[in-house]
Amino acid sequence: MTELMHHIKELQGVLGPDKVYTDKVTRIAHRMSHSPEILLHKDRMDDFLPDAVLCAECAEDIVETIKFANKYKVPLIPQGGRIGTQGSQGRRGAIAVSLHRMVKILDFDEENEWVVVEPGIRVDHLGEFLRKKGYCQLEWPTTRSATLGGRVGTDGYDRWNLRWGRSKDSIIAVEMVLPDGDIAVFGEGSNKPIKSSMGFDLKDLFIGSRGTLGIATKIWVKTPKLPPVESWGYRAFPTPEDMVKAQIDISTDPITSAWVWRMTGAPRWVFERTFKIFANATPHEELGAILDFNLFGTEEIIVDVKKRIDKIAKKYGGFISTHLPEEEAFGKAAYTNRDLGINRFAALAGDRPIDGGRGGMWTPIDPCVPNSTALEY
Known part of the structure; x- marks a missing residue:
């Protein structure tokens, strides 16, 4: 039994057993990502098997988990759609932080052409919502089962990359839970017109950091109107x-x-x-x-x-x-x-x-x- 398993009931007591899982089936489901390179590891069945899985439903769940992890020095592995080529694999002794339950569209501002979503929403679901309203889904990677939270973590290329750029260009702002448990919003200002910079561009520091600097819990994304x-x-x-x-x-x-x-x-x-x-x-x-x-x-x-x-x-x-x-x-x-x-x-x-x-x-x-x-x- 790892050190984490001696204390996991404490976290389950705070968040509930329906959010913190230690059964092997759930842990196996959050072990691997899309990358075939993981298959090159001899002990891939054990080395990438997390000790527990958090199925977060709100930012506060992540805050409590980070406090627990800091207290007992437990690694956290944020996971989006787990369809990328690196970065979201589990590991022994760690908690996999799954965001797949955080799927709400929180706001759609047609006047300013942006949408606010939770990190677990899939790009195909968001795209379907926007297309019905005549707007374009800029965050559109190769695999449509990718999540918006995963896009923050990877700063990936998009289907419309040639015209609109990558994730750093289409994401306006992010709400992040930081390594000390604080929650902060980092953004570039209003969408139209773009305001002059008033400080460090910290938004772009977090986009592409693969969850090492914080965990995204809310994302603002540009949504231009589709041409006819x-x-x-x-x-x-x-x-x-x-x-x-x-x-x-x-x-x-x-x-x-x-x-x-x-x-x-x-x-x-x-x-x-x-x-x-x-x-x-x-x-x-x-x-x-x-x-x-x-x-x-x-x-x-x-x-x-x-x-x-x-x-x-x-x-x-x-x-x-x-x-x-x-x-x-x-x-x-x-x-x-x-x-x-x-x-x-x-x-x-x-x-x-x-x-x-x-x-x-x-x-x-x-x-x-x-x-x-x-x-x-």
Whole structure:
């Protein structure tokens, strides 16, 4: 029995047995995250098994747990959707702090275009709420079962990253429970217009800290109105190098960068495995890489921007293939969670378990690496 188990009944007495769990089934459910790298650990069954799980329902539950943890020197592991690649795994001797019960939409301010939510709400549930009202969900990662609290912890990339940035850009403010149990709100001021800075930008210090500096209990998120028309498209390229050159030009063009909200590129070796695994087919030899994208605007804007994209793509040999479905349909299908997931599983069928890496994605370790070096990479 670990030291924590000698004192856990004290916390259960404060919060109740329906919030603090020590049974093995609950602990196993909060042991692992989405990351396959955890499977490389020899003793993964025990090393990542937390001693207890807190299912918090409000900020006060977290405050009491932090006081308990400080008293007995117990590690806390904040957990969101546990679909990220690192940071939310349990560990022996620790309490996993699950926020999945904190799912309320606390306020929706249409005039100022923001929504206030609890950290356990899933991005797909929030997105459904906002879309029905004609507003855009900016916090939209690859996996829609991610939580807003997890987004605070990771500062992740989003579906609309090209247009709206990452989590630090879309999150206006956060309420945090700090390591001493105090509760504080950190933000950037009003949404429209943005006020001048009046002090240290502490909000961005917490976003991306992976729960090491505090636990988010309330989150303010930007929610711009959706443009009237959404469109999809793609361009195929002879080589991945050609695709990267076109992607850089489109993302830096003053017109296309304003209306293209998302671009995703895939080299041949990624979708080649997808074709083989799921269709037992080989993509046509002309397909060296594929770049798909989303556009938003009016009908007139969409037509003009697609013409400009076509002009840029043709500089690098870009084309619409007769060996793929119609452009709009293929572009729309290319970024569904299912297809992106297939590409990643196809990557796992290669050398990733042996050599590591990020499957079909490239991610520079140095945050100062500019896009212009992507081609050499």
